[in-house]
Amino acid sequence: MRKFVRESWLILALGLVFATLLACAQTAFQPRIQDNQARALNEAIGLVVPGTVRTERVRVEGYDRDVFRCLAEGQTVAGWAVEAVGTGFADRIRLVVGLSPDARSITGLKVIENVETPGLGNKIAEEAWAAQYRGLDAGRPIVVRKRPPAADRNEVQAVTGATISSTAVTEIVNRALERVRPGLERL
Amino acid sequence: MASENGSILKQFTDGIVANNPTLVLLLGMCPTLAVTNTVENALVMGAAVIFVLTMSNLVTSLLRHLLQPHVRILVFTLTIATFVTIADLTLRAYVFEVSKKLGPFVPLIIVNCIIIARAEVVASRHGVGRSVADALGCGVGFTLALTLLGAIRELLGTGGITLLRESGWHWHLDPKVFEPHAWVVMIMPPGAFLTLGAVIGVVNHVRARRAERGGK
Secondary structure, three states, X not given: OHHHHHHHHHHHHHHHHHHHHHHHHHHHHHHHHHHHHHHHHHHHHHHHOOOXXXXXXXXXXXXXXXXXXXXXXXXXXXXXXXEEEEEOOOOEEEEEEEEOOOOOEEEEEEEEEOOOOOOOHHHHHOHHHXXXXXXXXXXXXXXXXXXXXXXXXXXXXXXXXXXXXXHHHHHHHHHHHHHHHHHHHOO | OOOOOOOHXXXXXXXXXXXXXXXXXXXXXXXXXXXXXXXXXXXXXXHHHHHHHHHHHHHHHHOHHHOOHHHHHHHHHHHHHHHHHHHHHHHHHXXXXXXXXXXXXXXXXXXXXXXXXXXXXXXXXXOHHHHXXXXXXXXXXXXXXXXXXXXXHHHHHHOOEEEEOOOOOXXXXXXXXXXXXXXXXXXXXXXXXXXXXXXXHHHHHHHHHHHHHHHO
């Protein structure tokens, strides 16, 4: 026992001191970090469901991620915001997709977390590319094409040179919509 | 390697020039290649490394007489890991967007060779003053090297340099001459290797010439 203490007292002491230091840092910064994450989410919701002034988190049967009922001025439902996560080309992609009040069409899309290739894959986070999803039919799968989308088809054009990232986003959206719409329609 | 017996000021300036960790010692190449795609990423990574390096050297130097051989590496790693975690939390709290772009590379500072090398070579053998000077010098040298690489890559790769602060402040440099012909390869991995290789080549050439002239 004495040998153990003599050989490892420094490590034990440092462990204690550093753990305390980390606990303090965590306590000090966690509120700000959570605020940052909430702000990013709220900004995204504001973008994907225009006219939102307030949101309420709702539980949707069969879907385990966050879904928000978005309320406009005067308590009318402006739409729904659905959080979805999946694997992209590099690592995970987290996004919010906006739906119309009847959950029939997409009102917007915003990728809030991604580590795709800068300059190529991370164009999926750009307003101009995500705008393609606006107005698409939420009841049918969306297809990714390498040419401009045909009218009246549920299509988007992939980012040039970033087909995998583009397809990943579309798949995440398709899968999320498939799972969330049945439960959502009952609300 | 330049002498470690000079003045403390020399220890500091050596870290920037003669012992530049990135361009001379060739340490910490992985984050160098990964985060130099934009100047903003390079600067934030540099700041994080300066903090971790300084705190690590400080603590190691203070404990240097208590380090039994079998716990040396353990103590180094424990110290570095703690300060990297603090740095990561700080970045996530104050520059959330950039910390998302840096992704896994901030936690990976723990295994950045520069930090453990300076802890072993300088901090565990010298007093606090020299250790901190070395840390600041190497940290600043690392930051300058990364910013240079980042500037080259971002300028040639996207046509301009943008620094977007959280508070909405925005600094954008756009010479417009590069725009239509931006080399996208520069912001991708091959561009990282090309730029790093070119800059190290130039540095080596300059050092060889100086050595020649100095030797006469």
